[in-house]
Amino acid sequence: MKTALITGANKSIGFEAARQLLQNGYTVYLGSRDLQKGQQAAQQLYAEGLTQVEPLQLDVTNSASIAAARQALGQKTQALDVLINNAGILGGMMQPPLGTSIGTIREVFDTNVFGVIEVTQAFIDLLRQSPAPRIVNVTSGLGSLTLHNDPSWKYYPVKGAAYQPSKAALNAYTIMLAYELRDTPFKVNAVDPGYTATDFNHHSGPGSVTDAAARVVKAALIGPDGPTSQFFSDDNAPETGVSPW
Template identity: 50%
Template structure:
């Protein structure tokens, strides 16, 4: 049974991704900043008949918490097969980059960008013990420079400039890490769930969490010769 760690998995897309992967037979560690909320999420899944789930306390913005989570998993498993960096915050709004609060920008980056990097760095030793390790960074179209600069773009994402910038940076992390591991068995990609209704956007998204989790699960469970250093969504590859 392959082992999966999903950060921010006690609710929303992370929780639904955990549910779908557990149903497919993966052993899923649900990362949660709050231990009680993580345990509650696990109990909800076990209530659905899914015994192959376990909670892990991890605050991705706190290095001590990340290191403690690594130690906890090292005591439980020999290898980590899939890491899904899903934890993210939207930050306070509005977020116009010309007037936005710098402290808010730093806070968003601490979770969405630096958090993903330090989680990945800490869990790389366990991932390297997998025969086919996968790292997925959950990104967003809001972070796509190509979409943001295309002629005639009508999307108004001004309220998400801090969030979008952090996802652009996360995509850059995906590319640089995939380049570093390009001659190995690692598969490292970014994936966007699309505009999904969660508390991140006050449930204004047009997709359900079931729909939003699908491209994440599909990419996580790809064949061993699947793609790397790409950005994907529900309908296929997304332009950086």
């Protein structure tokens, strides 16, 4: 049975992605900063008859937590087929470049960029044991530098000093990682789940969690002939599904 680890999986898009992977026959490890919340999420899935799921305490901003999670997962499986770096924070709704504190920017980057890098590096050895490993970095359409410089883009006025640059940096890391793994079976892609109604944005988005998670899971299930080093976004590019960087 294939295995998947999802960070920030106790609620919203991460939780729904776990449900959909379970429905596709995967064993899923629910990464959750708060273990109790992870256990509650797992119990909800158990109640739906989706039993191949286990909570895993994982704070992506804490090196000791990441190392402990890697050790714990290594005792449960010899290989990891899918890593979904889903955990992320917004850092507040208003982030003017000249008025946002360095502390806020560092906090957002710590989760959205450095956390992704450290988790990926920690679990890469288990991923290498899979015959078809997949890494999905959950990004945002707001991470497109090309579109942020286009006054005709629908989200052009939505600028910020922390969240948007953090996702642009995550996109850049995705490209670099995909390049390093280019001659291997890995597929490494960034996925914009779309403007989705979640706690993250006070449920202001028009999209559903089900559809958002399906976009993430689609990249996790991509076949051997599928692309790598792509920025998938139905929101930014409804015709092609691939956003400009």
